[in-house]
Amino acid sequence: MRRLLWLSFIPFFLWSCEDKMDEHYEVPGWVKGSAWELLSDESMDGQFSMFLEAAERAGYYEIMNGRGLMTVMAPDNNAFTAYLSEHNYSTVQDVPARELKELIGFHLLYYSYNKGSMENFRPEGEGAYDEGTEILDPGLYYKFRTRSSGEPTREVDPLTGKSVTVYHLERFVPVFSHYFFSSKKIDAKKNYEAFYPNSTWTGNDGFNVSEASVKEYGLIANNGYIHTINKVLEPLGSIYDQLKSNTEYSDFLAMYDKFSIYTPNDELTQKYGSALNADTLYLHSHRSPLAPIAMEWYKYDYQRLDTLAYRAYSLFAPNNTALSEFFNSYWKNSGYADYNSLDPLIQTLFLNEYVYSGSVAFPEEIVNGTVTTASGTKYNFDPYASDVNRKMCVNGSFYGLSKIQTPILFNSVSGPAFHEKRFLNFLYAMNGANLLSSFGAENEKYTLLIPDNSAFEADGIFLNYYAEGGKLEQKPEGEWEAVSSDELQRIIRAHTVMSEEVELKKQGTQIVPIQSAFCYWFVKDGKITCSNHFNGVLEPGSTIDPFVEFEEVTNSGKPWANGKTYTYKANAISGLFEAETEDGQGSSLQKALAICQDTRYPYYCFAQLLKQADMISGETIAGLAGRTIAFIPTNETLKNALAGKEIPGADKLMVYEDGTLGLIDSGNGLTSDEKIELKKYISNYFLVASSVPSACYPGSKMENGEYVNYSGNTIVYKDLGTSLSIQLKDGTKVVQVSGKYNYFPFCYNDGCFHFIESLLM
CATH class of the missing domain: 2.30.180.10 (FAS1 domain)
Structure with missing residues (x-):
C-alpha cells in the first residue's frame, strides 16, 4: 500500500517542476525493480524479450533501468513478431537503427501514470498550474509525451530561399479512455475504429493506446508503471507528414506550404545544435491564421502540459481531383488561371476553411455539427464514407476528401470579393476590419454593396504587397501607412445592410438604412449614392452628380446563400461610400x-x-x-x-x-x-x-x-x-x-x- 501511495503522487510532483529533458529524479530506495528488470524477470517467461532487445539496440537500456520516472507501453513477443512480419523484417536486427529508436521511444512516456491517471489525466494536478489552465471534462487530456522524435530535416524557407535545419519535437501518443468518449458524448467503439479499422476498441473499463489494446494495466516498477499492450505502436507523424506522404494531396500541400514560416529556436539550438552539427535549429510552422500542422506540438511550451495534452488540429484536405473540380466551377471564368494565381489572402482563407483548431475531431462530432469550419458552419460530408481517408496524427486528425463543399464565405454575400479580382481590395477591408466571418452567418440576411478596386484608389487607398502578405495602405503624410482597423470598419459599415435582403430599384427613388445609424443609401432611377456624399449637393457651386450606376453581382446567375450583393464605380466626388464614425467625430x-x-x-x-x-x-x-x-x-x-x-x-x-x-x-x-x-x-x-x-x-x-x-x-x-x-x-x-x-x-x-x-x- 505504501508503494502504491507513493507512486500515485509521482505525476503531481513532476507537474510542479521545471521540465528538463535529460534529468532524472530521486526515488525512495525501498521501491525495488526497474521497468527493465521487471520485464526481463523470469516470471515474465521471456514474453517481452523482443521488445527489450529492440530497446537495447535503440539505446534505451539506461533509461529503462535507471531512476528516471517513466511509463512503459510494453508490446509482447506476439505483437512484435506481427510488426516485423508486416514490415518485411525477419528479426529485430533487421530494423534500421534510426527507425528502431523512434519506434521504441514511442512506447516510453515521460513521468509515471497508473491506470487511473491515464484514464483521466489532470494536468492541473494539486493546484500546480495557474488560472490559465484549461479545466476539462474527464479523459479529454488524451496526449502523453514520449521519447520518440523524428530525425531533423533540411528544408527550404520560402521567404529567404535558404536551406535550414528543422528540429522535430518529441511525439505525443494518443490515449483514448472511456472517459474521453463519454465526455465528447460520442460512441467509443464506432469512432475509435473509424480511425483504427484494424484494431478493436477494448477500453470500456480503461483505455486504448493509439492502435493497441491494453492486456494488463499498471505493473509497478521502481521507476514508474508498465502497461502491456497487444500491438507495437507505430510512431505517428504530423498532419503535415500525412499530406506530404500522399501525392494525392500534393496540390493542397503546395498551397499550404506557400505560407510556411521557419522560426529559429535558441533553446533547441543550445541543447542539440552542436550534436546535430547545426548552427541554428528551426521550428516549421505556418502563417496565421493557418494552423501550424507541421509542428508536432500545438505550441512550443514545455510548461503548458494542459495545452499540449488536449489541444490539436483536424485537417479536412481535398485531394487533387476535388481541388481541380472546385477551381473549375468557382474560379475558372473569373480571370484566374490556377490556384497559384489566386491572391495570397484568398488562398489563406480558403485553406483555413479546412482546418478545425479546437481538438481532435471524430466522425460523430462532424455529423452532429459540433466540429465547424473557421466560418462557424458545419462540414457537409459523410466522415464514415469509404472514400474518406481518415488518419490519426501526432498533432490531431486527418480527413482526406474526394469532394468538397463551397465554403460559406465564398458562397455568401462576400463571395464576389473571393470570386473576382476587381473586388480584391474590399476583401482585404473586410478581413482587416475583422468583419469577414460575420458575412458567413447562414441564419442572417445581408445586402452588401461592394466597391471595386478603383473606388479605393480614388480615395487614396492602395493594396501593397510585402513578404508577410498584402496590406491596404495610404499616404496621409507622404509615407505609406496601414489603414486602421477602425477606418476599415467604417468603410464596411457604409456598404452593409444588416438583417435584410434589399432589392435595389432601377426606377424611382428608394432610401435604404445601412448598418451605421443615420446613414443611408439613396437610390434614384438606377443610380445610387450614400447620404454622406449626397450632402455634397449643398456645397456652393457644386455641379457634380453624387449618384453613380450600380449593378447586381450574382453567383454565376444564382443567388448568394444569405442575401444580395451589388457593386458601383467611383465618381468625381469621392471613391468610397462613407459612414459616420461611432464616436461622433464625423460630419455634424x-x-x-x-x-x-x-x-x-x-x-x-x-x-x-x-x-x-x-x-x-x-x-x-x-x-x-x-x-x-x-x-x-x-x-x-x-x-x-x-x-x-x-x-x-x-x-x-x-x-x-x-x-x-x-x-x-x-x-x-x-x-x-x-x-x-x-x-x-x-x-x-x-x-x-x-x-x-x-x-x-x-x-x-x-x-x-x-x-x-x-x-x-x-x-x-x-x-x-x-x-x-x-x-x-x-x-x-x-x-x-x-x-x-x-x-x-x-x-x-x-x-x-x-x-x-x-x-x-
Whole structure:
C-alpha cells in the first residue's frame, strides 16, 4: 500500500517542476525493480524479450533501468513478431537503427501514470498550474509525451530561399479512455475504429493506446508503471507528414506550404545544435491564421502540459481531383488561371476553411455539427464514407476528401470579393476590419454593396504587397501607412445592410438604412449614392452628380446563400461610400449650421437667425443634445418672412440684396427679450433627440404622430406615403416638406434635416 501511495503522487510532483529533458529524479530506495528488470524477470517467461532487445539496440537500456520516472507501453513477443512480419523484417536486427529508436521511444512516456491517471489525466494536478489552465471534462487530456522524435530535416524557407535545419519535437501518443468518449458524448467503439479499422476498441473499463489494446494495466516498477499492450505502436507523424506522404494531396500541400514560416529556436539550438552539427535549429510552422500542422506540438511550451495534452488540429484536405473540380466551377471564368494565381489572402482563407483548431475531431462530432469550419458552419460530408481517408496524427486528425463543399464565405454575400479580382481590395477591408466571418452567418440576411478596386484608389487607398502578405495602405503624410482597423470598419459599415435582403430599384427613388445609424443609401432611377456624399449637393457651386450606376453581382446567375450583393464605380466626388464614425467625430449638423457664412448655402439664413438668437457656441448649437431632426426654411422663405415681420423677435432683421442677413439698422441690435423670443421660435424647428427614432422620409421608421420640439411644443408629423408634412399642434398651418431633393434627408452623425418652404405658424 505504501508503494502504491507513493507512486500515485509521482505525476503531481513532476507537474510542479521545471521540465528538463535529460534529468532524472530521486526515488525512495525501498521501491525495488526497474521497468527493465521487471520485464526481463523470469516470471515474465521471456514474453517481452523482443521488445527489450529492440530497446537495447535503440539505446534505451539506461533509461529503462535507471531512476528516471517513466511509463512503459510494453508490446509482447506476439505483437512484435506481427510488426516485423508486416514490415518485411525477419528479426529485430533487421530494423534500421534510426527507425528502431523512434519506434521504441514511442512506447516510453515521460513521468509515471497508473491506470487511473491515464484514464483521466489532470494536468492541473494539486493546484500546480495557474488560472490559465484549461479545466476539462474527464479523459479529454488524451496526449502523453514520449521519447520518440523524428530525425531533423533540411528544408527550404520560402521567404529567404535558404536551406535550414528543422528540429522535430518529441511525439505525443494518443490515449483514448472511456472517459474521453463519454465526455465528447460520442460512441467509443464506432469512432475509435473509424480511425483504427484494424484494431478493436477494448477500453470500456480503461483505455486504448493509439492502435493497441491494453492486456494488463499498471505493473509497478521502481521507476514508474508498465502497461502491456497487444500491438507495437507505430510512431505517428504530423498532419503535415500525412499530406506530404500522399501525392494525392500534393496540390493542397503546395498551397499550404506557400505560407510556411521557419522560426529559429535558441533553446533547441543550445541543447542539440552542436550534436546535430547545426548552427541554428528551426521550428516549421505556418502563417496565421493557418494552423501550424507541421509542428508536432500545438505550441512550443514545455510548461503548458494542459495545452499540449488536449489541444490539436483536424485537417479536412481535398485531394487533387476535388481541388481541380472546385477551381473549375468557382474560379475558372473569373480571370484566374490556377490556384497559384489566386491572391495570397484568398488562398489563406480558403485553406483555413479546412482546418478545425479546437481538438481532435471524430466522425460523430462532424455529423452532429459540433466540429465547424473557421466560418462557424458545419462540414457537409459523410466522415464514415469509404472514400474518406481518415488518419490519426501526432498533432490531431486527418480527413482526406474526394469532394468538397463551397465554403460559406465564398458562397455568401462576400463571395464576389473571393470570386473576382476587381473586388480584391474590399476583401482585404473586410478581413482587416475583422468583419469577414460575420458575412458567413447562414441564419442572417445581408445586402452588401461592394466597391471595386478603383473606388479605393480614388480615395487614396492602395493594396501593397510585402513578404508577410498584402496590406491596404495610404499616404496621409507622404509615407505609406496601414489603414486602421477602425477606418476599415467604417468603410464596411457604409456598404452593409444588416438583417435584410434589399432589392435595389432601377426606377424611382428608394432610401435604404445601412448598418451605421443615420446613414443611408439613396437610390434614384438606377443610380445610387450614400447620404454622406449626397450632402455634397449643398456645397456652393457644386455641379457634380453624387449618384453613380450600380449593378447586381450574382453567383454565376444564382443567388448568394444569405442575401444580395451589388457593386458601383467611383465618381468625381469621392471613391468610397462613407459612414459616420461611432464616436461622433464625423460630419455634424450642428457644426454645418454653426460655421455657415456663405450665402450660397440654402440654409444660410436659418444659420444666421441661430446666431442672432445667441444659440451658437463655437461649433455647436446651445441646448441641442444627441441626434435631432431639423426642418429648415429655405433662404427665400426666410427672406420673405423677415420682410413681412412674421418671425417673432426678428423684426429688426432683414436679408440684403447680396443675400446676407443682418440688422435693418446696424446701430439697433436685438434686445435680450427679442433674442429669447427668437430662440424660442427657432427651437420649434428642432425635434428633441429622445423622440427621434431615425431620419424621416416617406416610408421611414418614424411613425405618424406627435413629437416634442426644443421649445417644448408639439409637432404633428405625417408621412403621406410620397411626401411629408409637419404642423405645430396648436398651429394654424400645415407645412409641406420640400420635395426638391426627392425627400432624401441630409444626414449627419448628430441628426438630419429637410427643407421646408413655409413657416410654422
